[in-house]
Each structure stands twice: as C-alpha cells, then as structure tokens.
Amino acid sequence: MIAHNGEINTLRGNINSMRAREGVMSSTLFKDDLNKLYPVVEEGLTDSGCFDNVCEFLVKAGKRSLPEAAMTMVPEAWEKDEEMDHERKAFYRWAAMTMEPWDGPALLAFCDGRYVGAILDRNGLRPARYYLTVDDHLYLSSEVGVNDHDVDSIVKKVYEEHK
Template identity: 80%
Template sequence: MVNRLKHFQVFITAKYAGENKDLFERNIYLLRKQAVVQLCKQNVECYVVSLSSSTVVYKGQFTPDQLYRYYSDLTNPEFVTHIAVVHSRFSTNTLPSWCRAQPNRMVAHNGEINTLRGNINFMHAREGVMKSKLYGDDLHKLYPVVEKNLTDSGCFDNVFEFLVRAGNRSLPEAAMTMVPEAWEKDEDMSPEKRSFYRWAAMFMEPWDGPALMAFSDGRYVGAILDRNGLRPARYYLTDDDHLYLSSEVGVIDLPVSSIIKKVGDFVELH
C-alpha cells in the first residue's frame, strides 16, 4: 500500500493495574494526553489510536472488507469480544486521513456537529476554571481538552472522554450532557430527568447537529440521537441475546424468526 503508515504497538502496565482499573485508566489517559502535547511541540506526525486496558481501536482508510484483511486480529478465531462498535462511512466535511477515520477512542459518529466552533471555544475557555477531584493539580496536564486538526467527531470524542475520565461521569451522563433531548417543554419528562438536563445545561452547551452517536468504554455500549432526530437508528434484539444497532436496516442479515424486539419496542437488557 503506497500510503501505508508505520504502526507501533506499545504495552503499558503497573503493579496496581489489576486491583484498581479505574486509576490505571485515568493514568494512561494522562500519559496519552501528555505524549500528544510533546509530539505536537516537536512537530512529530503521530496519532495514538487507542490506549486503554478495556478497548482496542482498529481503523484506517479502508472498506470493511479491507479492514478485516489488514488487521489479522479481526480474523483470528481466538480473538473474542462481547461488544463491537463499527463505523464504515467516509467523512463528508473534512479531508479523509488515517487518523481521522472512525471509530474514535470512545465514540463513533454518523452526522455532523453544526455548533462545533462555539463548542471548542467554550471548552477552551473553561480550562482556566475547571477542577477535578480525580486529577487535582494535574488537571492542566490534560489540556488542551480538544486537540488540533481533528474532525467534528474527533473533537466530540475528546470532550466525551474528558467528561468520563476527569469528570467521573458515566457514559449515559456524558452523552446526555453533550447531546441533550429537547427537554424544556417536554411535559411528559420525569422531574428527575428534567433536573439533570437543567443542571447539565448550566455546565455545558449542547453539541448540536444531525447525529447518531455510539459510545463505549469496553464494558458498556450505548447510542444516542440528536434532539431533532435528524439521523436514523434501528435496532434488533435476537433470541440468542444479541443486540444489533445500526444507522439502517439490513446491515446484518438476520432470520426474521430470531428477532424478538426491534425499533419502537422498549428494550431491557440483563
């Protein structure tokens, strides 16, 4: 491949990694952010695809079939996972590149963020006043929260990950903060949910635009639509306890008899 890049796989460990996984994840997140800053200062073209004990990201300028042939892990029968987030669309508003390919580290995004410039500016302005119980005086080492030369999806992923790692937010809390529902005039919304959105609105402005966001930390996986529902999402729950969610129907060929719930039904997973 003419435009093939150099790949390096790095393994990091710590004595406490098995006993305190959350602390380990926070520390390697800090390590990655610091590495990115230093590489940028030295004008080194490098992108850290993923650095986590829970997830591995495989991506590039490929079609889905090419991706499987390029990364042999994906065709290894001993390589198993209970969740997978797959993104196969090409970017429509930025020049494609290996580092801009999706999925990102925690998020895969179908759509675009129309409020991006304002979101980035507000996030940069907050860096002077934010505090974190988890990082304390080291919080500034995570700045800039939004890195340079990223797509709108990459910027969203930066902030989403920051809320989870430094803000100790759960995945649903981070998603609902950044992509809130149209809650102000929804009379059917519960008081508890309305209170959350009111609190979140004081903390951060919405990242608005047509969007289907899928997100995962390796343990949980979820998805959320923009408040106007401008991007589609369809799901199926099958009798072998698998949940499939995609931007269109027909992505996976499934026997109709195996589907026990689908879009429009309430899904409860155990």
C-alpha cells in the first residue's frame, strides 16, 4: 500500500502505542475475531513495513479510505495554519486523538488500485516533486534526476516543499 523515502524517527513510540491499543480495541466488523489481527505491527519489519501494517489495519479493520489512513498517520502541520479550512482542521483534530503522528523526515506515497497519493510529514525536511507526462505517467520523487524525460513530454511539473 505504501512506499517512502526517508525514515520514521518516531517508529519505536508508534509501535509501542499501537501495541498498547490492542488491549482496548473493539470492532463491530470483526467482533471476537479482532484478536486474530494482532499484533498489528509484525516483528522484524523496516519502518516502511511497520507503517504499511498500521495503514492496512486502518483501511481494512477501521473502514477508512487509504487517503484518510495516510492523513491520520502523517498529518500536515495544521495547528497554526490560519489558511486551512475548518473541515480539514476538524479532521486533524480528530486524528490527533486517535493516533500519534508518524514523523520522519519522510515522503510517503500510497496506492491501492483506487487511490494514489503522496504526503510529506509535518516536519517538512523532505521535498517532493512530480512530473505528469503526455502518456499519463506520473513520476514522484524527492530527488532530482530519477528519470530522464524529454522536456516536450512533460505536461505538468510540480515541486512541493513544506509550508
């Protein structure tokens, strides 16, 4: 579901928090079978693997869309953003009560066959750039020069840094 460039510096705390929640979780969908999904975070995985475990759990057991799960785990720097709309701030306020942020520096990309997206962690230490080409290919990276493109084939070119 996910791929990322960077590292999750809060990984140990995120894993510990997830394990602590396993004792109090409930599900109307899985009922008593919820215990079969534990541990949510499998042993011996990289930070990408751990993130993917939790993201998939939120989507499959938590009935969240992939973008909602990603935004819950990797919120924007929303608290002092005076330009952010009320609805999005309300989402992040709710998300902050459900889970601690998975902070990097990281650029995370996600795809499930329905949605494709990318998100920068709130620390803003990893840039993101993407190209959209005439043949409908999307290239996303935090580095320059990952793929050589004929300039005429690029329809859109965007470089994002943290606000």
